[in-house]
Structure formats: structure tokens, C-alpha cells
Amino acid sequence: MAEAPRTVPGQDLTIRPFGPSDVDLLAAFFEAVATDPAADRFHPHPFTPEAALRIAEHQGRDLYVGQFLDGRLIGYGILRGWDEGYQTPSLGIYLAAEARGQGLSKALMDDLHGRARERGAEKVRLKVYKNNIPAASLYEKLGYVFLTEEGEQRVGLLDLVSKGGGR
Template sequence: MSTLTSGDYVIRAIRPDDWPRVKELRLSALRDPIAHLAFLETYEEGAAKPDSFYQERAARSAEEESVARQFIAEAPDGGWAGSVTVLMEEAGMTDWAGYAVDRRQGHVVGVFIRPEHRGTGLIKALFDAGVAWARERGAERVRLLVHEENARAQGAYRKVGFVPSGVVVPYVRDEAQNEMEFVLEWPS
């Protein structure tokens, strides 16, 4: 995957030697005030993972035949402004929530834009890279799950072309809450 630019940002897939920055960005995301609605782990859980976890994650993402690819947005000052990860799911497998996957699809996870970079259109550039990667691998659609109370994320996902599918998935941490699935269907 080559790099592309969006305004003054560079959008690219992570490399193995990026692992310290992958870790720092993830921990920043887990400190966000609505992280409890957006991520399936806490800051404490993320911080407790050994460096080898982040090293392996970066190395796997960079492999050509990877089933997951993390894209980052590098700001003009060299800092990382945000990230999107896409996982490939195969028809016949079971997803993390125990549901059967009925077609080859991308599954967006780990979406985070640092607060000072929100509202710039950066999320669209990251999603464009992730969706293009999934499409190159034969995905029939790309989906993501978003907590029903995370209105900010829902609005951002609608702006980049995702629509509600009508599927509701029980939320892992509290069975009284639900996540909503948004899908982006390829044109026929």
C-alpha cells in the first residue's frame, strides 16, 4: 500500500518499527472521555499489555497477506493524528460477538482521531484508505459496530458513507447496552 496525502496529512499503513507509536496512540485513544463507549478495553488493560503485544500487532499489520491493516494519519509536525484498523472476515467464520459471517467483508475497528484533529475531514481520508484496502482483497462490504449512545461517532460514520444495517449486537461490557452495525455496501 502506498501512502497518500490528505491536505497536509499523510495516510499510510503502519510499519513494524512503528510499534511504539502504535502503543502510544492506542493508549491515548483509551484515555478519551468516551472510550468506554468506543473500545472493548480500558486504558488499564491496554497499558498492562507488554511491548511484545504492540510489536506483534505492528508486524502482522505490515505483512502483505495480513488479515488486518492499521492506517494512520501523520500530521505535518510528524505526530500521529488518528488511526483506523480494518480486519478481514471470511464467510463461514464466527465474529468476535459469536455471530456467523455470511460474506467476505472488512470490519473497521479501533477508530480514533485526536481531539485537535477532529472536524478536519481526516476521518474520511482514513476510511477511504481502509475501505480501498478491503475492496482490493475482495470484500463485499465493510462494516463497523458503534455504541448506540456514541452520537459523535455515528455522525462521523454517516458522513463517510456508512448507514445503519438494522443489526443490533449486545455490548460486551454491559448487556443492557447495545452496539449498532453500520455497513457500506458496494454498488451493484
């Protein structure tokens, strides 16, 4: 299924799925993620050149998108679990250090919520470390409800049907 790039009004901000031509760009981004101390809270998969190749060439239902500001890759988002048969995808995002604190996380989350809704998801799931207060605060503002915990993480659900999930 081909996914269209989306732009954010008022900014040179584009969010689009990765494709085969993005493998080198994604591998370089993953190298930066792997050396970022804040990334110890984001570990959906290894951040290796092999993972970059697998994601850039991915053909399943799971979705991997890049957030580009002025043409530079500054964010990474995932919706996954569909390939394994789950109806509720798990969402994850990562923003480069220079992109944090500018409201760009919300734009990426809103985009992923919209894409999940377009693919028929009624809910989206995510995990956040209990000590990651800024992220948990954003997720709660977006409508996530945290009812369970798994170790040091809280598990949140967003009802895309009743809450709207942004946009």
C-alpha cells in the same frame, strides 16, 4: 502485501500501514488512547505495548493504518476479520482528541474504504454506540445502513460496490 502510503491533497496528511519501525510510536499512541475517556467507545483490542508490537509486526491480511498530520500520528484505523476467514471486514477508527472535528475522520474512512475495495471486499461492517451521535451521523453520510443492533451498539454495513464508499 505491501501497502503504499497515501497523501490527502491540500494537506500534509498521510495514511499508511504500520510497520516494525513504528512499534514505539504506536505504543505511545496506545497509551494516550487508553487514558482518553472517549476511547471507552473504541475497544477492538487492548491498548498495550504488547498490542502495539503485535500490530506493528502484523503479517496477515488484516490491516492497521496510521493517519499522520504534519508527521504526528493523530489517527488509527483498522480493517480486520480477513485473518479469521471473514469476507466482510470490520472497520474501526480512532482520532486523537486534538484531531477531532476537522473532517479527518472522513479522510481516514475514505482511505480504509478504498483499501478494502482494493483487497476485494464488497462490503465493510462497523459498530457504533447508539449514543455516539457524531460518529453515527458521519457513517450514515458515508452510506452505511444500520439494520441491526447488538446491545448498546448499532451494526452498519456499507456496500462498496453500489455506494462507492467515499474517495
